[in-house]
Amino acid sequence: MSSVIETRGLGKRYGRAWALRDCSLAIPAGRVVALVGPNGAGKTTLLHLAVGLTEPSAGDIVVLGDIRPGRDKALTRIGFVAQDTPLYPTLSVADTMRLVSCLSARFDEAHARARLAAIDIPLSRKVGHLSGGQRSQVALAVALARHPELLILDEPVARLDPLARHEFMAALMTAVAEDGISVLLSSHVVSELERVCDHLVVLAEGRTQVIGDVEDLLASHRVLTGPVGQAEAVLGGAVVVSENRTERQATLLVRDADRITPLPSWQVQETNLEEIVLSYLRFPQASALPGPALNRAVSA
Amino acid sequence: MISTLVDVPRTACHSLTMKIDKGSSGSAIEFRLDGGSGVPTYLQLVHQVEHALRLGMLVPGDQLPKVKDVVAALAINPNTVLKAYRELEHKGLAVGRPGQGTFIDATLDVVPVREQQSLRRSLMRWLTTASDAGLDEHAIKALFTSALYDLSRQRGEAAS
Amino acid sequence: MTATTVAPGRWGLPRLGGLPWVTWRQHRLAIAGLAVVFGGVSIFLLFNGLAMHHAYVKTGLSSCGNPNGASCQIPLDIFSSKYENWAQLTPRFLAFLPIATGIFIGAPMVAREIETGTFRFAWTQGRNRVQWITVKMVLVGIVLVVMSLAFSAVFTWWFTPWDSLMGRMTSGQAYETEGIVFAARTTFALTLGALLGTLIRRTLPAMAATIAAWLAVVWPATVYLRPLIMKPIVVSASTQIDVSRTWTIDDWYQDRAGHRLKAYQMDQLVQQARQDGVRSRKDLAHWMTQRHYTERISYQPGNRFWHFQTVEASGYVVLTLLLAGATIWWLQHRTV
Numbered sequence: 001m002s003s004v005i006e007t008r009g010l011g012k013r014y015g016r017a018w019a020l021r022d023c024s025l026a027i028p029a030g031r032v033v034a035l036v037g038p039n040g041a042g043k044t045t046l047l048h049l050a051v052g053l054t055e056p057s058a059g060d061i062v063v064l065g066d067i068r069p070g071r072d073k074a075l076t077r078i079g080f081v082a083q084d085t086p087l088y089p090t091l092s093v094a095d096t097m098r099l100v101s102c103l104s105a106r107f108d109e110a111h112a113r114a115r116l117a118a119i120d121i122p123l124s125r126k127v128g129h130l131s132g133g134q135r136s137q138v139a140l141a142v143a144l145a146r147h148p149e150l151l152i153l154d155e156p157v158a159r160l161d162p163l164a165r166h167e168f169m170a171a172l173m174t175a176v177a178e179d180g181i182s183v184l185l186s187s188h189v190v191s192e193l194e195r196v197c198d199h200l201v202v203l204a205e206g207r208t209q210v211i212g213d214v215e216d217l218l219a220s221h222r223v224l225t226g227p228v229g230q231a232e233a234v235l236g237g238a239v240v241v242s243e244n245r246t247e248r249q250a251t252l253l254v255r256d257a258d259r260i261t262p263l264p265s266w267q268v269q270e271t272n273l274e275e276i277v278l279s280y281l282r283f284p285q286a287s288a289l290p291g292p293a294l295n296r297a298v299s300a
Numbered sequence: 301m302i303s304t305l306v307d308v309p310r311t312a313c314h315s316l317t318m319k320i321d322k323g324s325s326g327s328a329i330e331f332r333l334d335g336g337s338g339v340p341t342y343l344q345l346v347h348q349v350e351h352a353l354r355l356g357m358l359v360p361g362d363q364l365p366k367v368k369d370v371v372a373a374l375a376i377n378p379n380t381v382l383k384a385y386r387e388l389e390h391k392g393l394a395v396g397r398p399g400q401g402t403f404i405d406a407t408l409d410v411v412p413v414r415e416q417q418s419l420r421r422s423l424m425r426w427l428t429t430a431s432d433a434g435l436d437e438h439a440i441k442a443l444f445t446s447a448l449y450d451l452s453r454q455r456g457e458a459a460s
Numbered sequence: 461m462t463a464t465t466v467a468p469g470r471w472g473l474p475r476l477g478g479l480p481w482v483t484w485r486q487h488r489l490a491i492a493g494l495a496v497v498f499g500g501v502s503i504f505l506l507f508n509g510l511a512m513h514h515a516y517v518k519t520g521l522s523s524c525g526n527p528n529g530a531s532c533q534i535p536l537d538i539f540s541s542k543y544e545n546w547a548q549l550t551p552r553f554l555a556f557l558p559i560a561t562g563i564f565i566g567a568p569m570v571a572r573e574i575e576t577g578t579f580r581f582a583w584t585q586g587r588n589r590v591q592w593i594t595v596k597m598v599l600v601g602i603v604l605v606v607m608s609l610a611f612s613a614v615f616t617w618w619f620t621p622w623d624s625l626m627g628r629m630t631s632g633q634a635y636e637t638e639g640i641v642f643a644a645r646t647t648f649a650l651t652l653g654a655l656l657g658t659l660i661r662r663t664l665p666a667m668a669a670t671i672a673a674w675l676a677v678v679w680p681a682t683v684y685l686r687p688l689i690m691k692p693i694v695v696s697a698s699t700q701i702d703v704s705r706t707w708t709i710d711d712w713y714q715d716r717a718g719h720r721l722k723a724y725q726m727d728q729l730v731q732q733a734r735q736d737g738v739r740s741r742k743d744l745a746h747w748m749t750q751r752h753y754t755e756r757i758s759y760q761p762g763n764r765f766w767h768f769q770t771v772e773a774s775g776y777v778v779l780t781l782l783l784a785g786a787t788i789w790w791l792q793h794r795t796v
Contacts, residue, residue, distance in 0.1 A: 032377050051584045075586045081582035088486075095485060102481045103585035138580075146586070169375035177371045177378035195341045195376040218340070272338065287311065 004029045004150045004182045005050050008294060009059030011206075012045050019045040021206040023059070027184055029150075032176060034193045035186040036277055037203035043186040044083060046191075046203065049155050050184075051080045062147060076105040079148035083155050083213070085139040089128025093138055096127055100142045112145035119167065133164025137171060144175050151175075153185040157192075169196055194273040202280055210280050210288045217288070221276050222257035224248060226266035236261035241286045242279035253279045255288055328362045333374055341376055345384035346391075353393065353408040361384070364394060364402045475582060479587060479595040487600060490565045497560070497609055502614045505550075509618035512543050516621040537619070547622045547633075554615065555636040558645040559674050565654020567666040569596060570791065574661040576680055591791050597784050601647050608643040615642075627762040630706035631682060639769035640764060644776035649674055651783035658790050681775070689771045697745075699757035706759040716752040729753070 003026040010023040028035050035043050048054045049061055052070020061154040067074045087096055093116065097218060101107035121134050136156060143151060149189065153172075157165040173196065187193060193200075200217060202210035210217070221241070224234060228250040231243075235252070237259030244251040253271065254260060260268070266295065280286055322394050329352050331345055352358040367381045371389075385402045388394035395405040476484060519535040526532065557783065570593065573579040583589045616623075618636045628634045636642060644756050652673055657666040692709050713721045713729075721729070729748070737748050760768070 017315075019326055031379075050578075053580060053583065070588065072586070072588060075584060075588060078581070078584075080584040082577070082584075084577070086577045088578055088581075091485070098484065099482055100585050101749050103582070104586045105586050170372050173371040173378060174368055177368045195335075195374075197382065198377055198379055214444050270338065274558075287642045 002029060003027055005061065005184065007046075007049075007059065007061040010046070010049065010056055010061050011058035012042075012049060012054065013057040018057075018206050020049070021058075023203075023206075023208050025201060025208055025211055027182075027201070029182050031199045032173075032183040032197045033199040033230075034187070034190075034197035035203060036182060036188065036190050037186075037191065037209075037228045038281060039188055043188075043203055044154055044208040045206075047080075047152055047184070048153060048184060051075075051078060051233065067094050069171075076146075077149045079143035079146055079151040081136075081139045081151075081153045081156055082290050084159065085132075085135050085156070087127045087135060087139060087247045090126060092124050092126050093121060093130075094123040096138060097123075097142055097145070099135065100146065104146045105284045106147060107142075108147060115141045115144070115171070119171075121123040125136075131164070133160050133167065136160060136164065136168050140168065140171055140175075144179075144181075147179065148181060148185065150182045153183070155186055158189070160185070165192070171192070172196075190274040190277045193209060200273070200277075202277055204281055204284055208289060209284070209286075210277070211290055212288055217276055218270070218273065220257055221253060221255055221271050222260070223269045223271050223275070224250075224252045224254060224260065224266055226263065227270070230263055234261055234263045234266050239286075242283045328358055330365065331370055331374060335377070342380045342384040342387065345370075345381065346387050349384075349393065349404075350390055350408060353404070358404050360404050360406060362404045363400075364388075364404065367399055467625040475602060479591065481494075482592075483596045483599045487565060487596070488568075488724035490568075490605060491600070493564065494561065494604075495607060497557070501554070502611060505614055507616040508546060512546075512618070512621060515539055515542060521621070522624075536625075545622075547619070547644040549635050551615075551619075551637050554662045554716075555632070557641075558608075558642065558649040559671055560649075561646050562649030562670040562674055563667045566599060567657040567670050568663050569593070569654045569657055570787070570795075571657030571661055571663045571666040574795070575663055577701055589795070590788055593654070593788055593791055597787070601650060601780075602644050604650060605643050608646045609640070612638055612640070612642045627706055627767070628765045629760050629762050631686065631707065635680075635707075635765075635768075640773040641763065641769055641776070644773035644780070645678065647780040648677075648776040648783070651780045651787065652677075655783045655787040655790070658787050658795060661795075677779070679774075685775075686768070686772060687760075689768050690760065692753075692760050694756055694758045697757050706761050709758045709760065711755060711757040713748060713753045713755050720756075721753070 005027040006025070007221075008024050010020060011018055012020045023042070023046065033158060035046065037043055043056070045240065049056055049089065050063055050069055052068075052074065055070075060175045061069060063069050063074050064077055088099070091099065097109060097112055099107060113123070116138065119134075119137055121130070125262065127135060140153075140156070151172075156172075157168055160168060167283065169192075172185075175181060185197075198209060198214050200212060200214055203210060226234060226249070228245050228248060231245070231250040235254065238254040238256045241255055243253070253275065257268070262268070279287070331348055333341060333344060337344070349358065349364065362414065364385065367378050367385075370376070370381045371378050385394060385396065388402070389396060393404065393406050393408070394402050396402045427440065430443070435443065516539060520538050521532060521535040524535055533640045573582055579589075583592065586647060616634075619634050619638065623634060623638075628638060638647075649670070653666065653670040656669045656673060657663070660666040660669055662793065687709060698710065713726065715721060730744070733744055733747050736747065738744050785790040
C-alpha cells in the first residue's frame with residue numbers, strides 16, 4: 001500500500017459554505033505528514049472525513065488502500081486524536097484505557113501502562129484533573145496502544161507549553177521509530193514541523209495549495225535577492241511563488257530554483273519550511289501540486 | 301560543510317557543546333540541535349559526529365546513539381537520524397551492523413596543533429589586510445562564505 | 461494482545477468487556493440513581509404497606525363484604541382517614557417516574573457526547589456509532605424493564621387493599637403503576653430521550669424537550685385513546701354492579717326515547733326538580749324516574765385490566781421500537 005489516504009475531488013459543505021473543496025491528494029505511507037494551513041482552512045474537516053466522523057458532500061476518499069472511512073476495518077487500523085484531546089473528564093486514566101480496550105479490536109495495555117509510567121502519570125487520577133500536556137500524553141498513549149497503521153492527530157500541540165510540546169513530539173517520534181507507523185498531523189504552527197515531518201500538505205481556504213516532500217520543497221525553493229531591474233532576467237525557468245519589491249531591490253521566493261539564471265549581483269539563499277509555507281499562504285494563486293504523479297496514485 | 305570549518309575555531313575557544321556520557325544511553329555522545337542555524341538537522345548530526353571524531357572523543361568501535369534514543373531526546377523524525385547515519389556510512393566514517401546499531405569505523409585526520417596554529421596566523425594576516433582594505437565584518441564573512449562555497453564546488457567537481 | 465481479559469474481577473465475577481462495559485461505565489451513575497429512587501420508594505412502600513395491610517385487616521374492612529355496603533362504612537371511614545391521602549397522591553406522583561428515565565439516561569446518551577465533543581473519541585476507537593448506540597439502548601432498556609417491572613410488583617403489593625376497594629382500572633390511580641404499562645412507558649421515555657438528544661444535540665434542551673414530548677404523547681393517550689381500547693359496557697344505574705371496582709367513564713340521563721340529555725336540558729330539569737322540592741340525589745333519581753328518564757352508566761369492568769394493560773403497553777413498546785430505530789438511523793445518516 002503506497003498511500004494511506006487518497007482523495008479525489010473531495011469536498012465538504014456545511015450549509016452553504018464549503019469547508020473543503022476539490023481536494024485531491026495522496027498521503028504516502030510510512031511518513032510523518034504535516035497538514036498545515038490557517039484556521040478555517042479545512043484541516044479538521046479533512047481529518048474528520050478520513051476517520052469517518054463525517055461524510056463527503058462531493059468527491060471521494062479512501063484510506064489504507066481501498067477502504068471507506070468509518071468502516072470497522074478502517075476504524076481498527078487508524079488511530080485518531082482529535083483537537084483538544086477529547087477524553088471523558090470524569091474517567092480515571094485507568095478507566096480510559098479500559099474504555100479504549102473495550103472499543104478496540106486490539107489494545108496493548110502493558111505498552112500503554114509502560115508509556116504512562118515513564119512520564120509519571122498516575123493511573124488513578126481523573127482525566128479532568130490532568131494538565132493539558134498530561135492529557136495529550138494519555139490520548140497519545142491509548143491511541144498508540146491500539147497499534148494502528150496510521151495515526152491521525154488534529155493540532156495535537158496547539159495548546160501545550162513548550163516543554164509539553166517537546167515531550168509529546170518525542171513520544172510520537174519514538175513510536176514512529178519503534179513501530180514504523182504513518183502519521184498525519186495538522187498544525188497551524190509551521191516552525192516546529194520542519195524537524196518532525198518529511199511530507200507536507202498545505203491547505204488554504206478549503207483547497208490544497210502545496211503537496212510534497214519536505215526535502216524536495218527545501219531543495220527546489222530558493223530566496224533570490226537583487227536589483228529590481230533584473231528580476232525577470234534572473235528568473236529564467238523558475239516560478240515565482242512570492243515577491244517583495246521596493247524601488248531598488250526585489251526579494252523573490254522561487255520554485256524550481258535549478259532553472260534560475262545566475263547573475264552576479266544576485267544572492268541565492270536557501271530557505272526554511274516556515275518561509276515557504278507563509279509565502280504560499282500569502283499568495284494564494286501560487287501552488288506546488290504534483291501533477292501526473294498524483295493522478296496515477298489516485299486511480300491505482 | 302561550510303559551517304563545519306567555521307565551527308572549529310569557535311569551539312576551540314568555547315566550551316564543548318557535547319556531553320561525553322557513556323553511562324545512560326550507552327553511547328559516547330549525545331546530540332543537540334540548533335534550531336535557528338538554518339543548517340539541516342541531519343547535517344547537524346553528521347557534523348557533531350565528525351567534530352567528536354576530530355577531537356578524539358569518538359574512536360573506532362564506539363556505538364552511535366540508537367535512533368530511538370536520539371528521537372526520544374530531540375523529538376525529530378527518525379528518518380532524519382537514519383539519513384545522518386547513512387551519510388556517515390557514505391563518508392566511510394561509520395558502519396551499520398544489522399540488529400546492533402551504527403558504529404564508528406574510521407578516524408578523521410586530526411590536524412596537528414602546530415599546523416593549526418600556523419594556519420591561524422596566516423588567517424589573521426589575511427583578516428588584517430581585508431580590514432585595512434575597508435571591509436567590515438559582514439563583508440568579510442560574505443566574501444569568505446562565497447569563496448568557501450566555490451572551493452567546495454570545485455572539490456566536489458574534482459571528486460566526481 | 462486481546463481486548464478483554466477473562467481474569468475475574470473484584471468479586472470473582474467474570475469481567476465485563478466490550479460495549480457492555482462501556483455502557484455500564486458511562487451510565488452507571490444514572491442507573492444507580494434511578495435504582496436508589498426505585499429502591500427508596502420501595503422501602504417506603506414496604507413499611508407503609510405492612511402497616512396499611514395490617515390496618516386493612518384490623519379495621520375489619522377485609523371481611524365486611526361489599527365496600528359500598530352499610531357494614532363496611534365505619535371500617536372504611538377509619539381506614540380511609542389514615543391511608544386515603546397516600547392512596548391518592550402516591551400513584552399520581554409515581555406515574556411520572558418514567559420521565560426521569562428519559563431525562564437522565566435517554567437525553568444525555570447522545571446529546572452529551574456531541575455537546576462535549578467526546579464523540580470524536582468514542583466513535584473512532586474501532587466500534588462504529590451504530591453498534592455503540594444499539595448496545596447502549598438495548599442493555600439500558602433491559603435493565604430499566606427489569607427495575608420497573610419489579611417496582612410495579614412492589615407497588616401492586618402495596619396497593620392491594622385499595623385494589624379491593626377501588627379496583628385497578630381507574631385512571632390516575634393504580635392503573636399507571638401496576639401491571640406492565642409502567643415498564644412500557646419507561647422504555648418509551650428512554651428512547652424518546654435518546655432520539656431527541658440525537659436531534660437536538662444539547663443535553664439540557666433535549667431534557668426539556670423529552671419532558672414536553674412525553675407529556676404530549678402520554679396525556680392524550682390516556683385521556684382519548686385508552687377508552688377506545690374496548691367498548692365500555694353501558695348499563696342502567698339501577699343495575700347492581702359492583703361499581704366500586706370498575707372504571708366509571710361516564711354517567712348520564714337519557715329520555716324515554718333513548719336520547720342522552722344535554723347539559724342545558726339537565727340544568728333545566730334539575731331546576732324544575734328543585735322547585736318541586738327535591739333536595740337529595742336519591743330524591744332526584746326518584747323524581748327523574750317518575751318522568752321516565754333513566755340514568756345510564758358506562759364503565760370498564762375490572763376484569764378487563766390485563767387486556768387494557770397489554771394493549772396499551774404494546775402501543776408504547778411499538779413506539780419504543782420506532783424511536784430506537786429512528787435514533788439509530790439519524791445517528792448513522794445525519795449526525796456529523
